[in-house]
Amino acid sequence: MSDTPPALSSSDETHDAPPQPPAPAPSRLKAAGQRLGTLARSRLMRRGLVATVLFLLVVGVLGFLVAPDLLRTQIEQRAGAALARKVQIGQVHLNPYTLRLQLDGVHIADADGQSPFVDIDRATTRVSWASLFRLAPVVGELRLDRPRVRIVRTGPQRFNFSDIVDRLMAQPASPSASPTRFAVSNIELRDGDIQFDDRVLQARHHVAHLELGVPFLANLPSDVDVFVRPLLSMQVDGSSLRFEGQAKPFARSLDSTLHFRIDRLDLARYVDYVRLPVALPRGWLSGDVALRFVQASTPQLGLTGQLQLDDLALQDTHAAPLVTIGRARAQLTDVQPLIARYHLGAVSLDRSQLHFVGHAGGGSNFSTLAASPAAAASATPAPAPKSAAPATDLRVATLTLRDNALHYTDATGHTLSLDGLQGALQHLALSASAPPAALNLSGHVAGGTISSTGTLDLAHARLDTTLGLSPLDLPTLLPLTQGALPVQVPRGTLDAAGQLQLGWATGLTLHLSKARTTLSDMALQPAGTRGGTPPVAWQKLDTVIDEVDLTQRVARVQSVLATGLALDVQRARDGQLNLARLAAAPAAGSSRAAQTRSRPGTASAPWQWSVAHAGIDQSTVRWTDAATGSRPVHLTVEALKGGIDALDSHLDRPRALTLAGRIGAGSFALAGKAQPTPVWADLHVTTRAMDLAPFQPYVQVPLNVTITSAHASNQGQLVYDGRRSGHPTFSYQGNAALEQVRIRDKLTGDDFLRWRTLAGTHLRVTAGAGRPRIDVGHVLLSAFYARMIINANGRLNLSDVVAQPQSAPVSVTRVQPTAGAAPSRTPAPAPITAPSAPLRTAVAASAGTVATAPTAAASAPAAPLPVDMRIGGITLANGQLNYTDNYIRPHYTANMTRLAGRIGAFGTAPGAPPASVAVHAALNGRSPIDITGSVNPLQPVAFLDIKGKADRVELPSLSTYSTRYTGYPITHGRLSVDVHYRLDHRQLNADNHILLTELTFGNRDESPGIRHLPVKLAVALLKDDNGNIDVNLPVTGSLDDPQFSMGGLIWRAVGNLIVKVVTAPFKLLGAIFGGSDPGALGYVEFAPGSAVLDTDAQDKLAKVVTLLQKKSALQLGLVGRVDPARDADGLRHAMAQTLIRREKALDTQGKKADLSDAALASITITPDEYETYLKRAYKHAPVKNRPRNFLGLDKSLDPEAMRKLLDASIPVDDKALKTLAEHRAQAVRTWLHGKLDDQRITLRPVKLSAAGIEDKGKTTRADLALGVDGETGD
Secondary structure (H helix, E strand, C coil): CCCHHHHHHHHHHHHHCCCCCCCCHHHHHHHHHHHHHHHHCCHHHHHHHHHHHHHHHHHHHHHHHHHHHHHHHHHHHHHHHHHCCCEEEEEEEEECCCCEEEEEEEEEECCCCCCEEEEEEEEEEEECCHHHHHCCCEEEEEEEEEEEEEEEEEECCEECCHHHHHHHHHCCCCCCCCCCCCEEEEEEEEEEEEEEEECCCCEEEEEEEEEEEEEEEECCCCCCCCCECCEEEEEECCEEEEEEEEECCCCCCCCEEEEEEEEEEEHHHCHHHCCCCCEEEEEEEEEEEEEEEECCCCCEEEEEEEEEEEEEEEECCCCCEEEEEEEEEEEEEEEEHHHCEEEEEEEEEECCEEEEEECCCCCECCHHHHHCHHHHHHCCCCCCCCCCCCCCEEEEEEEEEEEEEEEEECCCCCEEEEEEEEEEEEEEECCCCCCCEEEEEEEEECCEEEEEEEEEECCCCEEEEEEEEEEEEHHHHHHHHCCCCCEEEEEEEEEEEEEEEEECCCCCEEEEEEEEEEEEEEEEEECCCCCCCCCEEEEEEEEEEEEEECCCCEEEEEEEEEECCEEEEEECCCCCEHHHHHCCCCCCCCHHHHCCCCCCCCCCCCCEEEEEEEEEEEEEEEEEECCCCCCCEEEEEEEEEEEEEEEECCCCCCEEEEEEEEECCEEEEEEEEEECCCCEEEEEEEEEEEECHHHHHHCCCCECEEEEEEEEEEEEEEEEECCCCCCCEEEEEEEEEEEEEEEEECCCCCEEEEEEEEEEEEEEEEECCCCCEEEECEEEEECCEEEEEECCCCCEHHHHCECCCCCCCCCCCCCCCCCCCCCCCCCCCHHHHHHHHHHHHHHHHHCCCCCCHHHHHHHCCCCCCCCEEEECCEEEEEEEEEEEECCCCCCEEEEEEEEEEEECCEECCCCCCCEEEEEEEEECCCEEEEEEEEEECCCCCCEEEEEEEEEEEEHHHHHHHHHHHHCCCEEEEEEEEEEEEEEECCEEEEEEEEEEEEEEECCCCCCCCCCCCCHHHHHHHHCCCCCEEEEEEEEEEECCCCCCCHHHHHHHHHHHHHHHHHHCHHHHHHHHHCCCCHHHHHEEECCCCCCCCCHHHHHHHHHHHHHHHHCCCCEEEEEEECCHHHHHHHHHHHHHHHHHHHHHHHHHHHHHCCCCHHHHHHCCCCHHHHHHHHHHHHHHCCCCCCCECCCCCECCCCHHHHHHHHHHHCCCCHHHHHHHHHHHHHHHHHHHECCECHHHEEEEEEECCCCCCCCCCCCCEEEEEEEECCEECC
């Protein structure tokens, strides 16, 4: 107390002192203390202090000792009632002086009363005494230590505290109540923990180490403009989150700046609480972002900082991937969403993948997102703004891509991936005033790389880039066309580079320039094909493009070059080409993909295109044609090289064209000009050894032969002009040749026709304008061979070259079966046909086509030929003709060799001179054959003057014919022929001179089916004194005769000669040796009934003896014969005369008389004796019904009556007539005895009738027949 006065005094002095300058701060404190001391010494003050102390003591006793228990009870009761939960508090600590309240062990049970809901280790609050002055709660401290909260989600929008919220929300609020004012300082939550049990999603979440610090929070009028600086940090399911900043939450401006720090927040654990149309199976969010918000006249919201996503995955509702992000970073430099400003600094996207799946009908996996409830809700139209929304201001300083990927899958399941996408875009912006962004991207797609360097202008929707592709696997790309192309690509790569300008502002615009594409190892085949050889393939297809403008519809290509092009063209049995399937229309539904968007008014404008050069090199075309029959055609064109220049959309202009290649061992080359439409070509054509055999199936006529080899060569100028509708013209001028031709029998494989060279020089061929014209300077045929056969049915094998569709195939080089075969011609009788073959073969084969000229002339129409033709000459060299006659057995074969010669010029021009002919050959390598003369078979009226000669042809080679038709083989002999044919005005005159020398036949052939003729007799008759047969056979005929046949004419003459020889040998001999009636030497006449040779008969026999002495090989046959009509009565009379002479012989000679016919015939009876011996003979003869007198005795008769009765009594029967015939033959033989060798005379069976006698001689005769070795004539 003693110190108070000084303090007060000091205070008074200070108060009463005159005004001084402001004292320092320690002086003011000292003055305040002095004033307090003065107050303390006053009585009133002392009483007040005592009362205050007593009050404080009471408050302390109540606050420290009574209030805690009372507060604990009240809090548990009131809080339990308000929360409808069991509330327990361990201890309550109250400091009544500082108004500090501490609750320890706070426990709030869940609704079940057992499970924990909220547990707090310690809750501390300190209320400021300023609340009394502020008339609002002012809390100086609010702290919770280790609060633990257990939240249970029991259903959608229902939790274990939902009933509490519902109860509180149900309490009505006073509409006139003013906002509750408060001020809280030092808000602090330490080591909080939240357990969240989501029983709906079967998930649990844990928020640990929850720390919250708010230094100050108040809405008192004096404190609303003070920044609140909150701090919040926690670990949410192991991820750290931190929020700090400053805000004025109760100020009008709401000025706030917040900093968010997130460290790998697992987004997948919370995505189920957001209504998203996608699933987020994983993803971590990290970031450091500052948010600034100011509520001004125009709200301002700004974001700065950076965000990062790691291992993010988005899936659709079927768990299919949509987006995966390895790491994404974005630097927010100035992001103001409210004014559509998005300024980003460095943005990077690492190891990200986008999966786009197209659906049938045009949708995709992303289009389904718009159909989700969230998307539908977001799509609800908002109220129309009062002003237009600001334009989006997007700017990205740098967008960096590292190892990203795009995966596209179409509706059919084909997938295309763009992997390794990396690069950067600099200064990307949507602002029209901003410069275009620099673009530099690259990636891997379809096994290759893709790169793009250039600029991207998003504001003007334009891309200018240098595009590079190298190399892309096309089988991976083309399936994504979804059927827009009718082909599939089993292999192939694409390399490309060029300048691309792409725009999409008002429609799609595309401009490609300075581009080059390369399609390598490419193959195309029809869609749906599996396996097999692709019909189109190539090693490399290079294209150099100057310009392609989609809008202007202009394409200018510098060059197109296909290297290693391989076409496998196949025609099926139905005639369909496999390449036609490549050009088939795209499948329905794919047309939209093939449509090209263009500017209005240009859709119908034609494309203007040009190709400076299009070419192929080292190419191959394989042609397989199954429509030609049972054996498909296989043809390969190799080493194709060529091109066409200056090709453009004007196809009616000639272009330079070249093409060359090989077919097998042959080659061809074309060079010149051609026009696509209408077709016109002027080409120099060169071919060398082109094999024509593969083209045989295209011959429309069915053949029994196969062309196994045929090489064509030519060099000339070919012109085709199709510019006149319906009247195309064709011309060729140059040389041509068919070489190494071999035509074989289809059944046996034997050679039928072949030659080394058939060449024509200086050819001129025209067609289409007037009559066709063919002019050949010269023709050369060398080293040729032909096979000619007469089949067993008599048909020439040349007639069987053309097959009959209704018949089975036949051989043209082997014998044909005769069963069921009808001969194509009527064969002449065997003796005529057989000998004709050698001569016909020799003449026909020796001249090739010359000998058949008469036949050709016969078939030529009288009217002018439809083709004007001229052949300047034909040269034949080293030919061979092999001839076989299967008409006979055994078969005959002749071989014509060394066939050579020349034929002069001939043609169809009226009045043209005939062609000279000079041809020679050798038969069987030995006998020479020569043909000379002139011929012109192409004239309207055929002309022929031909001489043919064959010398010393060995006849044993013709033994087959002689055996077959005569029954005897030829063992020796030679044949020479000399023929001359003249045909003029369709009339034929032919001379045939035949000379046979040393002709000798062998033994008789007794084989079955052999016809035996008396050829030895014929030879013996025809041979002259030197043993030769020399015959001339003239022939005449008309080509107008329907039955005209050259061979028929010749061999009919030969046959007639043989018939005459065989049937009338004595007539032939008589003609040879002279005589008025040569044919009368063939018989000897007798008196009726007589066998006695008269003088005339003896003279005739003398002539026969003379002839037979000159023909020592001939034998004489004697045939006695009778004519019953004449010889019956004559024989009776002769026999009666014999009886009369017999009576004289007995009368004169007695019983020893010679009664032989010859002896009796020599007896002469005088007239005086006749009646005497007649009566005796009548008396001794057995005459029946003799005339008698009345006494029964023989009546006397006159001599004539007796003779008649005697004749009538003699019986004459066949035996008697046969005996007469035998006697006649014997009479001749007896006369010849001693004049001819008896071995040369034979008796033949008698003939008892006059049948067969056609001459004028008597029918009572003996016939003479000539023969050789048992052979006889008629």
